[in-house]
Each structure stands twice: as C-alpha cells, then as structure tokens.
Amino acid sequence: MCSLFSVTIDNCSTNDSVISLLRMIIERKNNISFPLRGEYFHIRCGAHIINLIVKNGMNDMDDTISKICDSVKYVKRSPK
Numbered sequence: 001m002c003s004l005f006s007v008t009i010d011n012c013s014t015n016d017s018v019i020s021l022l023r024m025i026i027e028r029k030n031n032i033s034f035p036l037r038g039e040y041f042h043i044r045c046g047a048h049i050i051n052l053i054v055k056n057g058m059n060d061m062d063d064t065i066s067k068i069c070d071s072v073k074y075v076k077r078s079p080k
Contacts, residue, residue: 010048
C-alpha cells in the first residue's frame with residue numbers, strides 16, 4: 001500500500017492528459033478516491049510558472065533595452 005497526495009510537474013499541456021490518465025489508473029487499480037476529490041492531485045510547478053513570467057517580461061523589455069544601449073553608444077561616440 002502506498003500513499004500519494006499530489007504530483008508536481010511543469011505546465012506542458014500533455015501533462016494534463018498524463019495526469020488524468022494516471023489518476024484514472026490509480027483510482028481503478030486501487031479502488032480508492034483521492035483526498036479532497038483529487039483537487040490538489042496535479043500541482044503546477046511554481047518555479048516553472050515564475051520562469052515563464054520572467055521570460056515573457058524580458059522579451060517585452062528586450063526592445064527597450066536595445067534602444068537604451070544604442071542611445072548610450074551614440075552618446076559615447078559623440079564629440080565632447
């Protein structure tokens with residue numbers, strides 16, 4: 001007999017299908033129901049979510065950072 005409360009994985013859409021299948025197999029094979037109706041069986045990885053947010057923010061800022069770098073280069077090349 002083993003205990004399993006939750007599984008933590010990244011946000012890949014195929015993982016949703018795998019988790020559903022895993023949950024169904026565990027319930028059928030062991031004739032059990034999950035605690036809290038399995039509401040917390042699939043936990044998305046917080047670090048992965050934060051990484052996606054930061055990457056998105058960095059992509060949004062990439063153009064602005066390039067413009068700032070170009071402006072600094074222009075000022076440094078200008079005569080004193």
